[in-house]
Amino acid sequence: MGTYLITGATGGIGAAVAGLLRERGHDLILTGRSAEKLAALSGSLSGGAHARTQAFSIGQATTATATAVHTLVLDLNEPRRLEAALVEADLPDRLDGVIHSAGFVHLGTVAETEADEWIDHLNTNLVSAAELTRLLLPALRAAQGHVVFVNSTAGLRANPNWSAYAASKFGLRALADSLRAEEPELRVTTVYPGRTATEMQRRVRAQEGKDYRAEDFADAATVARVLVGALETPRDAVVSDVSVRPH
Numbered sequence: 001m002g003t004y005l006i007t008g009a010t011g012g013i014g015a016a017v018a019g020l021l022r023e024r025g026h027d028l029i030l031t032g033r034s035a036e037k038l039a040a041l042s043g044s045l046s047g048g049a050h051a052r053t054q055a056f057s058i059g060q061a062t063t064a065t066a067t068a069v070h071t072l073v074l075d076l077n078e079p080r081r082l083e084a085a086l087v088e089a090d091l092p093d094r095l096d097g098v099i100h101s102a103g104f105v106h107l108g109t110v111a112e113t114e115a116d117e118w119i120d121h122l123n124t125n126l127v128s129a130a131e132l133t134r135l136l137l138p139a140l141r142a143a144q145g146h147v148v149f150v151n152s153t154a155g156l157r158a159n160p161n162w163s164a165y166a167a168s169k170f171g172l173r174a175l176a177d178s179l180r181a182e183e184p185e186l187r188v189t190t191v192y193p194g195r196t197a198t199e200m201q202r203r204v205r206a207q208e209g210k211d212y213r214a215e216d217f218a219d220a221a222t223v224a225r226v227l228v229g230a231l232e233t234p235r236d237a238v239v240s241d242v243s244v245r246p247h
């Protein structure tokens, strides 16, 4: 079984990916901003279908067995602090995969989007993904691991009001493509979801002044299935880019 680190694990898509990977018996390192949300998620992964899981926070003494869920609080809006946080976390020497699912969007025209808003989008959605990948490369190389970037259809086409978010996601595609070319032993996948029924989409609809109806959007569990399908693709091929849109 493998070990996977997931950012944005407390979000809709990240939690769905965590659930699928736990069902398959993998060890997980769940990262997010909120210790409380992370504890609730690791607790839920310890029950029911995931009953074999032992949950604990990184740095805490543990008697965990072969299957484990670790949690690690990271604020991705502070990319300069990630290196110290990872040193303190004492992560494993081998990582089979990193799933970059954390993301943030606040809509606004170019005319009304100030520098801080741009910086928040770029830090959280792009710079931290690059920095985390850089810091985790030795562990990923050791396992010939897989890096998955959860992008967006906004990373393929920038619409009005989406400039800062779209720019961060266009950049995330560049990061993935450069990484794939530079690290041929790694597998690198970009997933481009369309609108998906999560808290992010609920907030987007509110910003657009529109109702939110989950059934209008793709299910986070469906996006997670596509992502895990990419992770499970046999090693003779790699899913480099995949779009998954509501139908």
Ligand SMILES: NC(=O)c1ccc[n+]([C@@H]2O[C@H](COP(=O)([O-])OP(=O)(O)OC[C@H]3O[C@@H](n4cnc5c(N)ncnc54)[C@H](OP(=O)(O)O)[C@@H]3O)[C@@H](O)[C@H]2O)c1
Pocket (backbone or CB within 6 Å): 007, 008, 009, 010, 011, 012, 013, 014, 032, 033, 034, 037, 074, 075, 076, 077, 078, 100, 101, 102, 103, 104, 124, 150, 151, 152, 153, 192, 193, 194, 195, 196, 197, 198, 199, 200, 201
């Ligand atoms: N939902 C959609 O319609 C949609 C469409 C296309 C692409 N995507 C992408 O899919 C990914 C997952 O989004 P989602 O739909 O699952 O949204 P979500 O439910 O809002 O989850 C977002 C996740 O990112 C985390 N996050 C946000 N800012 C962070 C920060 N500064 N530091 C650390 N973590 C932070 C959130 O943590 P908290 O729990 O602490 O808030 C949460 O875990 C994102 O990259 C998003 O851009 C979503």
